[in-house]
Amino acid sequence: MKLATQDLTIRFGGHVAVNGVTCSFEPGTLTAIVGPNGAGKTTYFNLISGQLKASAGTVTLDGRDLSGASASQRTRAGLGRAFQLTNLFPRLTVLENIRLAVQAARSGSHRHGLNLWSVWSDHRDLTERAEEILEAVAMKDKEDELVASLPHGDQRKLEVALLMALDPGVFMFDEPTAGMNAAEAPVILNLIRKLKADKSKTILLVEHKMDVVRELADRIIVLHNGTLVADGEPAAVIASPIVQEAYLGIAPEKQKEAA
Numbered sequence: 001m002k003l004a005t006q007d008l009t010i011r012f013g014g015h016v017a018v019n020g021v022t023c024s025f026e027p028g029t030l031t032a033i034v035g036p037n038g039a040g041k042t043t044y045f046n047l048i049s050g051q052l053k054a055s056a057g058t059v060t061l062d063g064r065d066l067s068g069a070s071a072s073q074r075t076r077a078g079l080g081r082a083f084q085l086t087n088l089f090p091r092l093t094v095l096e097n098i099r100l101a102v103q104a105a106r107s108g109s110h111r112h113g114l115n116l117w118s119v120w121s122d123h124r125d126l127t128e129r130a131e132e133i134l135e136a137v138a139m140k141d142k143e144d145e146l147v148a149s150l151p152h153g154d155q156r157k158l159e160v161a162l163l164m165a166l167d168p169g170v171f172m173f174d175e176p177t178a179g180m181n182a183a184e185a186p187v188i189l190n191l192i193r194k195l196k197a198d199k200s201k202t203i204l205l206v207e208h209k210m211d212v213v214r215e216l217a218d219r220i221i222v223l224h225n226g227t228l229v230a231d232g233e234p235a236a237v238i239a240s241p242i243v244q245e246a247y248l249g250i251a252p253e254k255q256k257e258a259a
């Protein structure tokens with residue numbers, strides 16, 4: 001799905017946190033969003049996903065204007081953001097949570113009425129799909145554990161699993177490996193690599209780790225003080241003076257020395 005923002009802006013009192021950002025994101029492309037702390041990256045995500053209402057500007061998905069839509073309406077329209085755990089059911093197991101998400105994603109396309117055979121076979125299909133997803137995030141061995149009892153890294157992996165289960169057109173990841181250990185992070189990066197291979201998906205990634213950005217991004221956009229200051233092919237954007245200075249903190253004279 002094609003996602004676009006037009007003049008997207010939000011003010012908090014006198015502070016403009018996102019300032020007239022116009023940008024579009026195409027299927028089959030992973031765009032990394034980088035910028036210094038406080039640049040407006042998470043706020044931009046919140047405006048796209050509907051957690052925050054814009055002061056001005058629009059968000060469209062395949063040309064459909066979602067600016068007035070709630071966060072859950074945007075999710076239904078195909079915008080997928082890695083969920084916070086408040087969206088999970090803490091007293092259900094890992095498998096039950098993922099199965100519910102798979103079911104939510106399929107509802108509408110699988111209506112069989114009250115036929116016990118189809119209810120049973122649906123249940124089996126949903127469980128199989130949920131188990132596949134748990135396998136992909138290396139959590140199959142935890143499927144019977146209660147979500148509330150999971151350590152932090154597993155909870156983060158489960159957020160990604162939930163997003164996979166919902167199978168949106170647009171995937172939005174906000175520092176997906178933050179707080180993960182050395183064994184957990186590669187699992188998530190691998191999943192994002194696989195998603196990239198599915199050319200129908202549009203992927204947005206807010207990420208501070210430049211090695212991850214270099215490897216995964218097809219394109220980088222840079223936010224600085226809420227404004228879009230660079231947009232393009234990764235090598236060119238990383239090499240640009242504005243990124244060297246504003247993001248990597250290298251002063252212009254040091255850039256000359258480094259060159």
Ligand SMILES: Nc1ncnc2c1ncn2[C@@H]1O[C@H](COP(=O)(O)OP(=O)(O)OP(=O)(O)O)[C@@H](O)[C@H]1O
Pocket residue numbers: 012017035036037038039040041042043044
């Ligand atoms: N709800 C809010 N009320 C007031 N100011 C806010 C609010 N949310 C964000 N801001 C401000 O907007 C600016 C952008 O914040 P944001 O969290 O989007 O930056 P970021 O680029 O994601 O930073 P980081 O890399 O540290 O996560 C900051 O100055 C922040 O203090």
